[in-house]
Amino acid sequence: MAGYLERLIEGLSAEWAGFLRDWDRSLKAGNYPETTRYNYLLAASQLGHYLRGGVADLEAGDAALDPTDVARAHIEYFQAWMVQTRSASTALNKHKALQQFFKWLRDTEEEIDRSPMDRVKQPKTAKKLVPIIQEQDTTRILDSCKGKSFVQLRDEAIIRLYSNTGARLSEVGNLKLDDLDMTTDSVRYHGKGSKDRRVRFGPRTGRALSRYLRARAKHKGVALPDLWLADRGVQRLAPNGIKLMLKRRGRAAGVAHVHAHRWRHTFAHEWKRAGGDSGDLMLLLGWESDDMPRHYGASAAAARAQETHFRMGIGEDV
Incomplete structure (x- = not known):
C-alpha cells in the first residue's frame, strides 16, 4: 500500500491534490491507521475523479477543480453513481469517509463554512446475515x-x-x-x-x-x-x-x-449462542459501540430462534 497517495491523486487538479496531501498529513499526525487513511483518501479522490470526468445532468464547474466548491448535489450524484456501479454498502463507506473529509475542510482548515454532507442522507443498505465458517x-x-x-x-x-x-x-x-x-x-x-x-x-x-x-x-x-x-x-x-x-x-x-472477518463473525456467533456476556465480547473483540454485538450476533440470534422453534414443535401436534 506504500506510495498510495500519489496514485490516488494522479490526474486531479492541483487544488484537489494539494488538499488530499494535506489531509493525509493531518491523518498521520492524528495516528490514524494506514488502512483507514487509505480508505478515506480513496473516497475523496474518487469523488474528485468523478467530478473531473463530468457529471450527467449537473454542471460540475469549479468543483472539478477545487473541493471547497463541492455542493450537496455533487455528493448526491456521486453517491447514486456508487450505488449503481458498486453497491449500497460501498456507497455507505464512501459517505462516511467524505463526511470526515469535509469536516476536516470545515473545522480544521476553515476553508468552508458548511459541509456539503450536512443534508445528504446515508444510502440504505440491506441487512444481511454474514455467513459464518462452520x-x-x-x-x-x-x-x-x-x-x-x-x-x-x-x-x-x-x-x-x-x-x-x-x-x-x-x-x-x-x-x-x-x-x-x-x-x-x-x-x-x-x-x-x-x-x-x-x-x-x-x-x-x-x-x-x-x-x-x-x-x-x-x-x-x-x-x-x-x-x-x-x-x-x-x-x-x-x-x-x-x-x-x-x-x-x-x-x-x-x-x-474465506476471509479473516468470517472467523470474527463466527467467534461472536458462538459466543452469543453459548450465552456469553455482550460486555465481555466487546472487550475481547475491541468494540466500543453497543451496536456491534447486535450486528455480529444477529446470526446467533437467528440460529437460537430456529433451534427453539424446532424444539417447541409448534403446529406438529395437529
Whole structure:
C-alpha cells in the first residue's frame, strides 16, 4: 500500500491534490491507521475523479477543480453513481469517509463554512446475515496446512489465531514478536483508534505458534521485528499477503469466500449462542459501540430462534 497517495491523486487538479496531501498529513499526525487513511483518501479522490470526468445532468464547474466548491448535489450524484456501479454498502463507506473529509475542510482548515454532507442522507443498505465458517470447514482449511515446512507452520498459526481469538485481519497481520507472550499464552492486539488489548489463546493455538516460532528462528528474516515473515526474501508477510493466503487455503480446501472477518463473525456467533456476556465480547473483540454485538450476533440470534422453534414443535401436534 506504500506510495498510495500519489496514485490516488494522479490526474486531479492541483487544488484537489494539494488538499488530499494535506489531509493525509493531518491523518498521520492524528495516528490514524494506514488502512483507514487509505480508505478515506480513496473516497475523496474518487469523488474528485468523478467530478473531473463530468457529471450527467449537473454542471460540475469549479468543483472539478477545487473541493471547497463541492455542493450537496455533487455528493448526491456521486453517491447514486456508487450505488449503481458498486453497491449500497460501498456507497455507505464512501459517505462516511467524505463526511470526515469535509469536516476536516470545515473545522480544521476553515476553508468552508458548511459541509456539503450536512443534508445528504446515508444510502440504505440491506441487512444481511454474514455467513459464518462452520467448524468442519475450518478443519478442512487447517488440514491444508499439515506439514513441517515454514509456510505450512506459519499459515496454521495464523489461521488458528483468527479462529481462536476473532481478531481483525490487520490486528493479526501487524503483530510484532513482542506482542506475543508465550508465558501467559496471550497476544497484544493493536486495535482501531490505537487501542490495545490483550487476549488469551488456547493450547492448540499455542502449540501452533510455538512450532512456527521454532521455524521462524531458522528463517532468513529472523532479525525483523514482525511476527509473520514471507517465505521468500527478508521481508514481512503483510495483511494483504495474509488475505491472499487465506483465499488460497480456502480454494485448496474447497471452501468458498474465506476471509479473516468470517472467523470474527463466527467467534461472536458462538459466543452469543453459548450465552456469553455482550460486555465481555466487546472487550475481547475491541468494540466500543453497543451496536456491534447486535450486528455480529444477529446470526446467533437467528440460529437460537430456529433451534427453539424446532424444539417447541409448534403446529406438529395437529
